Amino acid sequence: MAGLAVTIPYKPRPLQRRFHDERTRFCVLLCHRRFGKTVAAINDLVRQALRSPRENWRSAYCAPYFSQAKQVAWDYLKQFTGPIPEVKFNESELRCDLPNGARVRLYGTDNANALRGLYLDDLVLDEPADMNRTVWTQVLRPMLADRQGRALFCGTPQGTDNLLYDVWQQAGADEEGIWSRFRFPASETGYLPQQELAAARRGMDEAEYLQEFECSFSAAIKGAYYATLLDEAESAGRIRDILIDPAMPVNTAWDLGMDDSTAIWFFQMEPGGDWRIIDYYEASGEGLSHYAKVLQDKGYLYGTHIAPHDIRVRELGTGKSRWETARELGINFAIAPSLPVSDGIDAVRRKLPRCWFDQKRCSSGLKALRSYRREWRQEFNVYASRPRHDWTSHGADSFRYAVTGFRPVMDMSDAPRKARTDYDMWSQ
Known part of the structure; x- marks a missing residue:
């Protein structure tokens, strides 16, 4: 005025x-x-x-x-x-x-x-x-x-x-x-x-x-498995803008949906053992060729691709497993062990304190991890021993496969490490 x-x-x-x-x-x-x-x-x-x-x-x-x-x-x-x-x-x-x-x-x-x-x-x-x-x-x-x-x-x-x-x-x-x-x-x-x-x-x-x-x-979020650990990560500055090391292999972990979502985490392992979680992708209603194209477009130097153990199950329509289809697309999957879900959740809890997340590229995946929680049994007024299956499950399951299925390759030479994949992302 x-x-x-x-x-x-x-x-x-x-x-x-x-x-x-x-x-x-x-x-x-x-x-x-x-x-x-x-x-x-x-x-x-x-x-x-x-x-x-x-x-x-x-x-x-x-x-x-x-x-x-x-x-x-x-x-x-x-x-x-x-x-x-x-x-x-x-x-x-x-x-x-x-x-x-x-x-x-x-x-x-x-x-x-x-x-x-x-x-x-x-x-x-x-x-x-x-x-x-x-x-x-x-x-x-x-x-x-x-x-x-x-x-x-x-x-x-x-x-x-x-x-x-x-x-x-x-x-x-x-x-x-x-x-x-x-x-x-x-x-x-x-x-x-x-x-x-x-x-x-x-x-x-x-x-x-x-x-x-x-x-x-x-x-x-009542009954959340990872929410407190992610709060601690945020307070400690481990959810932030993360630089991608172009010389370091990017590993992926997948939860492969049939009629629902497929979720993929992208991560790099530091020499000291910490993980850089650099990216996350989720979509539904798409075939494996779509996700192969996603990997190609991102242009990372890929290392290990990890899938759940049921990827070897053959589909009735084609007689082939998704593991075989992926190989034809150039993606060679390592198979995560078939463990009780509770054991995998405990493994994730132990790993999260050593994880750094990119806050932008991983935002939707982080939301899934924060909201992933136990099933509530209303009739008995108690939590069930199993997780609730909803939209959070895909991101949480694929992260669990990352933790339980990733085995770093010990390179004893001074030569540059090569990505563990036959997929030439730029040849097609």
């Missing part, structure tokens, strides 16, 4: 100020309960409203329900814009009109279709884990397009199968610099007294505490 000095009664805490100063056009803010995310989000909108030179500037604060938006954010919006001269409030529409023509309005995404046809310069989605993904992709994202508006997603993790996790992953894989993300767990912010955190931990299920106060996506 040119020519008018307005003091908003908001003094951000250090981490809130960091968020204000460093956020980009699209931003994901994960924070523990009582961090002050709604206060920060509302003030971020107000600051933009007052500073923007655009005419008829419009913004929306969206909660999963209209009543929730009113309960959570309306009083804050009135509190922090109240000192602005000539500000006007519309109680029925939860709308704040500023004297420069800017407007901040609260909505519930339970009636998202009512938003169609509007435009936005700025947007906040509070607790997007409780929102339908299509609210963002089909309704709200197009509203930002013509004005190149901003969007903030803020909330507490609730597992991996929701919008909040999707945008968190998208922000981590961004290469254009338009996404940013922040994670502020209670153990690091210091905003809540340790005595209070200890009392909360005693009174809550451990998974509930980790979700609500430590911003853990994995904690909400």
Whole structure:
């Protein structure tokens, strides 16, 4: 607002100020309960409203329900814009009109279709884990397009199968610099007294505490096999951009589906024994020739290809096994041993602390590993001894075959190592 000095009664805490100063056009803010995310989000909108030179500037604060938006954010919006001269409030529409023509309005995404046809310069989605993904992709994202508006997603993790996790992953894989993300767990912010955190931990299920106060996506996945280990890998910086050594063989491990998905992990083994997990691919309804083409297009120097033991089973239609078909395509599979699934899961657990994952190329595979969990037997109110078979199984099974089936070739010479495959990727 040119020519008018307005003091908003908001003094951000250090981490809130960091968020204000460093956020980009699209931003994901994960924070523990009582961090002050709604206060920060509302003030971020107000600051933009007052500073923007655009005419008829419009913004929306969206909660999963209209009543929730009113309960959570309306009083804050009135509190922090109240000192602005000539500000006007519309109680029925939860709308704040500023004297420069800017407007901040609260909505519930339970009636998202009512938003169609509007435009936005700025947007906040509070607790997007409780929102339908299509609210963002089909309704709200197009509203930002013509004005190149901003969007903030803020909330507490609730597992991996929701919008909040999707945008968190998208922000981590961004290469254009338009996404940013922040994670502020209670153990690091210091905003809540340790005595209070200890009392909360005693009174809550451990998974509930980790979700609500430590911003853990994995904690909400009951019975998850690898979620905690992947959280540790992320905290230790082992889920990041991984360089591919062009002189080091890339090994692959496959879960071969018939009518469902085929999943392939790509990894390199360091001389010290650590694994670089550099890539992941999954598709369904395709024949082996499709996956041979995928390997060719990626252009890696291949080493060992690992398949499950049932690849040798002959198909009724052709009389040939997929192992034989793969050989005809130039892919020579090593066979993973037939072990109990529980033994393979234990082997993966032992291996994960020595694995480094590329956060972009492996994002969908990591999501599968995080969500892979035990079957819940509702009738007995207990977990079964077997894993649940769902969309996570393909990525988890192929990783298990990698761990149990890979045997490094000991090269005692000084000559460059050759990939263990007859498949000439560039000859066709």
